[in-house]
Amino acid sequence: MSTLAVRSAALWRVPLLRHVVLGLVGLTVMLFVLGSLSPFRDAQLATMAYLAIAAGGLTVLTGFSGQLSLGHGAFLAVGAYTTAVLLEDGDPPFPLVGVMVAAVVVTVAVGAVVGIAAARLHGPYVAGATLALAVAVPSLARYLDGLGQEQGLHVRVPDVPTWFDDTVWMITGADVDPTSYVAYLGWTALVVTYVLLANLMRSRVGRTWRALSNDDVAAEIAGVRLGRARVLAFVVSTAAAGLAGSLMAMAVRVTSPSGFSVDLSVTLLSAIVLGGLGTLSGALIGSALLTFLPQAVTSWGTSAGLSDVRAAELAPVAYGLIMIAVVLLAPAGIVGSLRRVWWRRRGIA
């Protein structure tokens, strides 16, 4: 092999470089894809981006560190409402990225408190506590002043900065309208988040998480500080959820309590199970399914001659059937099952 090939192979083994390279590839691909699609598809991709960020954090929490959170919608709500409040009067006091960071910070603060409480609980009790959270937090928005009550708060996305519009146009020849802007923001955030999460998963911290979810007694004996590790996982996942919530506020353009029902939390969970617990690619696939499947199925239904109502009802049915199929035939999720096949082929397991 040539020196360059040897060098590249060696570099590829360094996790950070690997992740960064993949991330850059992803960013570039995304730039071109978003530029060439219609605003409608861009809007869908924006949705997929924030769902994937939330799913990524959740899959690390549940799949990696074994803590079942039934209430991640609550953290999305915190991030979303923070963003909505900051963007309420049009232009935010600081740049949009700052708004997103603020949303993450506020959500992490809440997440840390919940995580510390949850670290003392086990299994079903964590699930129960987080479920209570999922119900309580959106209701808070109904009772506190300034959060818009049932109607919620409008969110106006700030104007696309000219430098961004020009840069994108130079690279891809496409204009950036507000809908697409959120898509660009979302996918950039997604790539960055996934690179960081992938780093964590490959690191010592990630190993600790996997150990404690596998067998927490053995992990403790091996020296792992369970409480600390669990809280850390919780905080990381809520940071992702806060970022996702911030993007969601901009994509949906309104934050109202009914948008963060228990439904959202359970749906996110179902997405990561479908895709494959504990894998980022699984989180991505699950989010893609959540975003594109309902609309695709409904369109297919209408073109197959069904009435609008029937076609609309088809979407949850299709999703449910897929879930059942996955649980029965490929319980490790799509990615998990593919991996198992791969390992078996290579004789690892």
Next chain:
Amino acid sequence: MAQPVSTKAAEPLFAARGVSVRFGGVQALSQVSLEVAPHEVLGVIGPNGAGKTTLFNVLCGFAVPDEGELAWEGRPLGRVRPSQLAGLGMARTLQGLGLFDRMTVLENVMVGADHHARAGFWTGLFGLGHRDEARLVERSRAVLARLGVEDYAERMPGGLPYGVRKKVALARALVSEPRLLLLDEPASGLSPHEMEELGGVVRDLTATTATLLVEHHMDLVMSVCDHVTVLDFGRVIASGTPAQVQDDPAVTAAYLGTPVADGEVS
């Protein structure tokens, strides 16, 4: 009540003094004392129900005694949380092995080496810890090699033979370079050959690591241990070298039952 300091030449590495544990109405342990000197192997034996498991749990911090105290290197040891064991220089194994099934053998051992790791959260987040990782990998592979199972490093524990899995669990305990190793029935499920191997490993380890093992298999205990402590009904009924203990009538009685006058065994 504290007992007088041991008459051994060196300060014991690890000592338990007057440990008593009561569960409800049952006295599980009563005034149990023992010592492990550096570089020695201590065996704890006794019939079923003698309190060996309870004692073991107290020794590694899983259970709090009602009376008595533990001392590490002469200094009293308060309540020890399991995750603090490695920091103190102790390591234990589990009866059920407790291997992480969803991680490779190498990763299993690396978790045990966690204590030596330098990389923290932020290093991990930005992917900067690969040199630290490399060091951990090296250390872990070395331990696996020492036990003769380095070829299994990339495999998942799931499909491996029991003997290999036991070695991996031991490797995980050893990689933190403990001064004291606590083994919970290490010979169970092993073939005679593997048991011999294990004995060899434990003896080799005494250069750096003292061992306390709770065990049923007499052969292993007698051939490997420097000292043996015998428990029965929660009390120490004999303590000494293997030879001394073997000849002690109290020990025989405990295992076989006290002969009754007309020849029946109770």
Next chain:
Amino acid sequence: MRRYRRLGAVLLVAALATSACGRDPDKRDSDKKAGDTTGVTDTSIKVGGTFPLTGVAAPGYSEIPKGIKAYFDYVNAQGGVHGRKIQWTVKDDGYNPTQTSAVTNELVLKDKVFAMLGSLGTPTHEAVVDFLNDNKVPDIFVSSGSVAWGDDPDKYPWTFGWQTDYESEGKVIGQYIADNMPDAKIGLFLQDDDFGASGEAGLRKYVDKQIVEVQKYTPGGTDVTPQVAALKASGADLVVGFNVPSYTALTQLVSLKVGYKPQWFYSNVGSDPTLVGALLANFSKGAVSNGASLLDGVMSTAYLPGVDQPDNPWVTLYQKVWDANGEGGPLTNYLVYGMSEAYTFVQALQAAGQDLTREGLVDALASDGGDFKGPTYGPFRYSDDSHLGTSGFQVVKLAGGATQPLTDVLTTDIGDADIEKYDGEPATPPSNGIPK
């Protein structure tokens, strides 16, 4: 290591596949044509709406778009409007604003509808009203009584309400009580949002001093025992409810249980006897089977004829339309609502003329809408200063599943406008059922 390579490959394939979907040719255009004719061809007009077709809000409300469809099919069968047939697309939002946003995106950006019609719900439509106005999409006849859709045409120039608004309804109810039951002790049962708050505001303009207790509920919770108990404890002998049908059923059931028998006055939103009767049977698990008659004596308001008046010429027309184009099953008040909205929409399309543009439609409504004659009891308030819908009410009493009028048709407006008797003649539908 290999799994990341795989991830990268997946990403690349996905990217290639999606970019193969092609560029959008309209993407770079900021066309300043004479008028926006998106969704209009020489032979068709694309119209869309968002409704709860699934989920808790679906009963009743999911029939409105079916009514709209039946009427449009009827009109199309007779040649359409100015030679154009109306293509009606309905999308489900499950009464969830997040979903409303997504499907509105789809209708506007993907299906490229000419206008939105009848989109249902206050919180749900709040999610998209800015988007529609920013994108200059006619947002016609939002199915909700919030005043937000029409009290500030400068803010939302493209949005129009259609039905009566909750504040006006509150005023009419308030005045009726003040005139006929001045000694009544009034309790309020309100949905905890704009709907309830507007109703309350209207009521207080007339009977503020008579109100002894205010109770609220959030949609979703199914236990109204605390609220009913509080109302009973306060001694209220008349309860005015601004709530959705499920909560009419719930309050009735709980009151039965605790033996509370005030005079009930429900907003027209929650007073359809057939639907409430069905809900009563459902919630009580069959224990209450005479649900519709349980509502006898309950008062409400009406602004449209109902199916309990089969001889009304509009109802006759709708029955004919439903028989010809519907999905089967009886005519319901929700279908009547839908067909009436569709009727007014056709009037607007005709007023906009042969050269149909988005701006043209909106201008025609604002200038001519106030004169439209249709099934509603009172006139529309469309003008340059208001995009609010119909303003005429009759106070009614329910008896045997039918409504008995208690007053003449009264008209009013939001704010301090007086309530006046409406002098106009009730309109009759044209012989072919299509507005002239």
